[in-house]
Amino acid sequence: MNRMHAALPEEERYPLPPREITERVLIDGPDEAVMDAATVAHLAYGAAIGALIGGMRPGIGPGAGAAAGVGVWAASYFGWVPGFGVLEPADEHPPRRNALMIAAHLVWGGVTALALGSLIEARSTTLRAGPVLDAPPATRRKRSRATAELAS
Secondary structure (H helix, E strand, O other): OHHHHHHOOHHHOOOOHHHHHHHHHOOOOOHHHHHHHHHHHHHHHHHHHHHHHHHHOOOOOHHHHHHHHHHHHHHHHHHHHHHOOOOOOHHHOOHHHHHHHHHHHHHHHHHHHHHHHHHHHHOOOOOOOOOOOOOOHHHOOOOOHHHHHHHO
């Protein structure tokens, strides 16, 4: 995303929407504070939406995830963001900036789907019940309660 932003014409290299939204909605203060808030808010929003997508479609593949990413972009930048008067709708933003944002959301959606797939796989491998061996020795049990329940 940084490379794509750097390749924009100079007049289009102003802050991307996550920064603009943060400044308009959450905090209008020193640059460092706004950057920190924008980073945290954007990561939290992405995690929440990713969890929602995972809850709705747990086995989503990367192609469908990429499509969901574009759906998140459209719902945000044509939906709630202009609906609440935070920013103008995306069709009023420069086309190259929209292309950058769409590309970023395609990647986010595809990668989120891959991460969800890995977490689903972990349920039958690394997250399955078993002995709790990393607890302090005095509190360690040979088997977790879940493993004992499975055995009975």
